């Protein structure tokens with residue numbers, strides 16, 4: 001890997017919050033935003049431990065901001081180091097994508113005129129996910145004197161003003177301190193324990209028992225040019241992980257202390273090397289694309305659970321408060337392929353999350369009067385629906401959000417990804433024990449949801465929202481109906497497979513899910529008679545009934561713009577127009593490539609692309625649009641969409657990076673490269689590529705795992 005660093009050479013306070021997201025680091029267990037160790041009043045510090053949800057009004061539940069383990073304050077001859085006082089003479093921040101280590105070098109002159117070099121470094125260990133570390137090195141440049149380091153565990157941290165924690169205990173232990181807190185409603189306990197050591201044999205240590213913030217202090221007298229190295233080691237456990245988080249965290253801290261910072265860092269680097277061995281992609285000839293892509297994969301890797309199969313990846317990963325840590329179809333349709341092909345064990349865990357949350361999906365179906373499993377549009381700990389019904393617009397007006405009620409396609413999307421996982425990994429045991437039930441339960445939902453329209457002799461699905469959320473309460477959304485049909489067909493296929501491969505399991509599922517022959521016959525009828533608006537002459541799918549009759553729009557008329565078309569036309573106004581938030585029909589064609597010919601793709605591309613708000617609609621769109629454009633050999637359009645998507649967070653192109661990483665975009669970028677530019681397909685004869693590399697790309701190198709076997713690709717451009 002050549003291009004491994006995200007670097008920032010200036011500290012600009014106006015970029016503070018978006019850069020906090022960009023410099024998020026983590027290890028799949030937790031994510032910590034790129035705030036500074038010394039803390040600032042306008043910062044948005046957050047550490048999100050996946051799965052630690054607590055209740056809150058309106059949005060039901062959210063991931064809870066954990067005690068701020070990175071906190072470390074430096075005092076130079078009594079003056080507190082902070083970059084908004086005194087003078088910052090040199091500044092450089094670096095995120096090392098190779099091993100997840102975030103570092104910062106500052107030369108600072110205190111208001112009293114003492115100049116110091118300070119180097120911070122921190123990581124969340126990829127080798128031991130409960131282990132975190134901060135190193136701080138201080139060197140007096142033009143004085144000799146006292147340097148004091150304070151390292152605390154502040155537990156009084158909130159989510160945008162909402163305090164989820166109840167204080168349980170804190171205290172001192174040999175060479176360390178701990179804090180124990182508990183979420184108010186869900187009663188998850190969380191303990192952080194930390195130690196502080198320096199390399200100065202003469203340093204004086206103390207413990208300050210500040211309520212909510214147990215703090216360790218180390219004080220040293222430094223000579224001019226002498227470097228003090230202080231290491232804060234932290235362990236973190238919750239009652240989701242172990243029975244007694246306090247005891248485990250304290251014991252683990254002792255072990256970690258015995259290893260020391262350097263050894264921990266080495267183990268972390270080694271663990272990362274293994275991860276990258278499977279997941280890295282190298283692009284030569286386009287350094288910006290190479291780095292942006294690696295950054296995207298890094299963000300996916302630090303958000304993905306490595307040991308927990310009861311959590312998913314939130315839409316904003318573990319990097320911000322946006323969408324409150326809820327998971328959407330973003331995980332299955334956009335991110336999962338990356339994991340299926342490069343980290344299959346992680347993919348399996350992510351799908352197990354959907355298996356474990358079948359209970360919530362069944363409750364939702366039942367509450368709505370349907371059968372089977374109707375997955376939550378926004379899902380958290382239990383799988384019950386957590387989409388807020390109302391959200392305030394920036395002007396304070398409340399708008400009704402219908403996605404939790406009628407954005408149904410997620411159930412089929414999840415079934416789709418279960419089948420994809422099976423095809424790619426060949427993991428029959430997973431399909432037999434878990435996957436089949438997901439596909440059958442979602443099929444039962446569709447079977448009960450499809451409405452028979454006798455006059456027209458067909459089934460319909462009315463009153464839904466498709467992927468294009470600019471239009472709600474629409475009938476016969478092509479994406480939804482085709483995915484429902486696909487889901488029913490997949491269920492019948494899986495039943496056939498179980499018949500020969502796992503008859504006992506089949507018998508069990510037939511009884512448990514009431515899979516009578518009448519029900520299966522009904523599925524066949526729905527498959528054959530589910531209506532979709534498609535014109536064989538034009539080859540166009542109508543996105544939903546009456547879409548073609550909505551008002552036309554030329555997006556060019558609104559340029560230049562800095563807002564979404566929905567913001568410009570209004571929530572109600574946008575409904576009247578043929579303007580899309582994100583690909584909808586095209587998404588269908590993308591997912592079912594083998595079922596549609598090039599002419600159909602071209603016709604729908606030509607129709608829908610100019611009507612799609614790719615710059616300010618959903619961030620999910622551009623990467624998929626890039627993959628499709630590459631498939632159609634339109635490399636200019638493909639690269640344009642690809643690079644737009646690749647800049648989403650690094651350049652804050654949508655202005656909302658401060659809310660968190662756009663994780664679906666990251667997954668979409670991987671797909672654009674692998675399925676778009678490399679043109680990877682698996683045929684009966686094995687993997688085949690059909691490369692169409694953007695101009696300037698001289699080499700594209702990646703690996704994928706198919707049915708347990710790794711395939712290495714090293715594609716070069718012939719100029």
Ligand code: BGC
Pocket residue numbers: 315323328329330467469581582618619620664
């Ligand atoms: C998009 C959805 C997406 C959600 C979470 C919305 O703006 O329209 O497709 O699932 O964001 O990323």
